[in-house]
Amino acid sequence: MVATRESEMPMSDSIIHLVDVTKVYDIADQPMRAIDNVSLEIGRGEFISVMGPSGSGKTTLLNLISGLDDPSSGEVIIEGRTLATLPDRARASLRLKSLGFVFQNFNLIPSLTVHENVSWPLEFSGCKRSEVRDRTADALRRVGVLGREHRYPAELSGGEQQRVAIARAIATQPSILLADEPTGNLDSLTGRSILDLVRELNQANRVTVVMVTHNIWAATYGDRTIELRDGKVVRDVRSPPTGRSIAAAAPDK
Ligand SMILES: Nc1ncnc2c1ncn2[C@@H]1O[C@H](COP(=O)(O)OP(=O)(O)O)[C@@H](O)[C@H]1O
Numbered sequence: 722m723v724a725t726r727e728s729e730m731p732m733s734d735s736i737i738h739l740v741d742v743t744k745v746y747d748i749a750d751q752p753m754r755a756i757d758n759v760s761l762e763i764g765r766g767e768f769i770s771v772m773g774p775s776g777s778g779k780t781t782l783l784n785l786i787s788g789l790d791d792p793s794s795g796e797v798i799i800e801g802r803t804l805a806t807l808p809d810r811a812r813a814s815l816r817l818k819s820l821g822f823v824f825q826n827f828n829l830i831p832s833l834t835v836h837e838n839v840s841w842p843l844e845f846s847g848c849k850r851s852e853v854r855d856r857t858a859d860a861l862r863r864v865g866v867l868g869r870e871h872r873y874p875a876e877l878s879g880g881e882q883q884r885v886a887i888a889r890a891i892a893t894q895p896s897i898l899l900a901d902e903p904t905g906n907l908d909s910l911t912g913r914s915i916l917d918l919v920r921e922l923n924q925a926n927r928v929t930v931v932m933v934t935h936n937i938w939a940a941t942y943g944d945r946t947i948e949l950r951d952g953k954v955v956r957d958v959r960s961p962p963t964g965r966s967i968a969a970a971a972p973d974k
């Protein structure tokens with residue numbers, strides 16, 4: 722370790738902290754840096770848009786933050802806990818309780834009803850039956866799909882499926898919502914309503930959002946835009962408080 726801990730203390734309300742994180746994949750026996758020495762601090766309640774061309778490392782970055790993937794070097798610290806030093810059970814518990822996931826293709830379980838899709842993570846995390854029922858109903862109400870609890874995913878529109886997926890993600894009351902191109906399979910009007918919903922959850926509950934998007938317009942929903950290229954952060958800018966347009970680029974470091 723070259724850097725001293727003190728010089729890299731996270732800001733007091735930092736919820737996600739990456740320190741010199743590199744992820745190397747071997748492709749055809751050639752090492753390839755999917756994430757290349759990224760240091761990043763994300764404050765509690767921030768709404769981050771992650772942009773960049775296909776293959777730039779966006780999904781890898783989310784997988785490192787969620788602990789689904791381990792960095793080749795560097796540290797990922799979530800809510801003050803260094804993932805690499807957590808025992809498996811503690812890491813699984815952190816994933817289940819602190820993180821919510823939303824995907825481009827919704828990832829609902831086709832053979833489960835809407836209600837069951839939202840309630841199983843609660844059951845899995847050991848909630849009492851009454852709590853499962855109340856939290857599921859609350860999450861479905863918040864995303865606006867109450868009344869469709871007994872339908873199956875195939876009986877819903879794409880926008881409704883994504884709302885159910887968001888209900889599943891927030892039912893466990895996570896502090897961090899990770900979304901990988903959540904509007905990628907939706908028409909622009911439906912996509913906009915999903916982004917409005919994510920923004921509302923971010924503002925009402927102070928859920929920290931890290932959202933990957935290809936769409937410059939979708940990125941304007943966030944407070945801050947991070948752009949990746951070849952696994953490196955090439956841009957990290959905050960939106961002006963009065964508007965959602967992208968401000969002038971900040972220095973790299
Ligand atoms: N599990 C993996 N094994 C090998 N290479 C991978 C794996 N996951 C991602 N990569 C490579 O890492 C790079 C970044 O991928 P990814 O994070 O999926 O990019 P993005 O989400 O920005 O499209 C790509 O070159 C991809 O081929």
Ligand SMILES: [Mg+2]
Binds near residue numbers: 780
């Ligand atoms: Mg991706």
